[in-house]
Amino acid sequence: MGNSLKRFLCGLCGSTDHTSGDEQLGHHGVSISTVGLSVLVQHLYYFETNSQVPEGLSKHVISSKKAQAKWYRKLSKAWRESNPQPRTPEEASRLIIFTLKGHQLPDVEGLLSFYGLPLLYSQVEPTDTEATPLPDRPNFVLNTLPVDPRAVADGDGLTVYVSTSDARESSLVPEEIIMAAVERNEARAERDFARADALYKQITDEGYGVLHINNEHILARKYRIRLRGIDAPENKQPYGKEAKDELVKILDGNCLKILVFDEDQYGRFVGDVYCNNIFVQKLMLKRGLAWHYTDYDKRPKLAQWEKYARAKGIGLWASPNPEKPWEWRRKHPNHRY
Structure with a gap:
């Protein structure tokens, strides 16, 4: 050949x-x-x-x-x-x-x-039904830098960063942000930390950050992510802490592949998240730490995974009548995402 x-x-x-x-x-x-x-x-x-x-x-x-x-x-x-x-x-x-x-x-x-x-x-x-075939086309795909556990907000939301050297990101990053990152490195080398801090604020105000990974400073774009198709207990609900801790355990220090389909009213990108070749929403549902969010996602596999956890009484399904997070939010209108 x-x-x-x-x-x-x-x-x-x-x-x-x-x-x-x-x-x-x-x-x-x-x-x-x-x-x-x-x-x-x-x-x-x-x-x-x-x-x-x-x-x-x-x-x-x-x-x-x-x-x-x-x-x-x-x-x-x-x-x-x-x-x-x-x-x-x-x-x-x-x-x-x-x-x-x-x-x-x-x-x-x-x-x-x-x-x-x-x-x-x-x-x-x-x-490969275990990987949840997608019924529609994502708007774009994110390949993230390693996840900081502090960036996990709750059981279905987190913040990720994508390097500006990524093929997609390199065409989107504003030139002034690139220059600010270069000038910040120079200011730090000259120990002009006041100027370095001002430049860093300019970078973060535009939705970017500078991550220190493996002794290297990486300019990266910040994305807030909402896991598509599931709704985990809020942090102040029963099992809210357990859901957040489980998501941290799954994602901590790993690079993710995120298929982004939409943006919600809070400015978060809604997507399917894969970590080490595993569909993260599947893990959260089968471990009984999230509901299938049927108002926004009708995929039958998600319903099957929730049903599996319910049948086994796993996680929040150990409770006889767990409160749905969307009902909890209606009772707490001042809740912030």
Whole structure:
């Protein structure tokens, strides 16, 4: 297959013109066209020669590098056996989707996004029900920095940060924020802490922060997140502390993949949260520390996981008649999120 990939790659490179200024660019800074397809072909070719998956892919998917290697092995075989071989981004997307059928949707989405290939949601048919296949398309995906346990507000809400070096974020960060971060580092080096503090306030006022991780200062954007489809007890309710503590235990120090679908009235982004390849809402429901929030989410799997905890009397279901958080909030209108 290596020779066929090499010939195909040469053909693509020979027939590709320079991209126009208004053409959409993918993760690699190339147009979503035959050039984006050629990047995939290069990686398949290199995988067959050195069995290495591309650097940076892990930031876009939730599975391990060992799992990623299995994908590329399958994709190489599928490419070899396809007749004709994909010649367009759409054809490449279909090959990936059907070759990785049964894998988790965030992985398939992440792989397509990594190459700037169209997602073709109508053709995605994930069979991993434990990962909760999504019935609709997220607006965007966040790949976060490690979660600080102090950033977990309660059993269904937290604050996360995404590095501005992330492909999506790098195109959104204002230039003045980048300059403020650079000048703050210079001020700190000169021990001008008053100026450094003023610059840091400028950064935080615009919704960004500077995180110190592994002896490195990282400029990052702040996002407030509401877990989609569940409603945990409020902190002042019975089991509120237990719900918050459980979410802290799950997320503490981990990087997350968050599929964002909406923004609520409080400015929080509503999304599905994955931690170490595990759907976090599933854990909270099955451990009896949240309700399925049926007013906003009708997915049957969430109802099944709540029913499982109810049947076993786990968590808040040990109580004969636990108060629903939305009813508690109606009684406490001054409650702040």
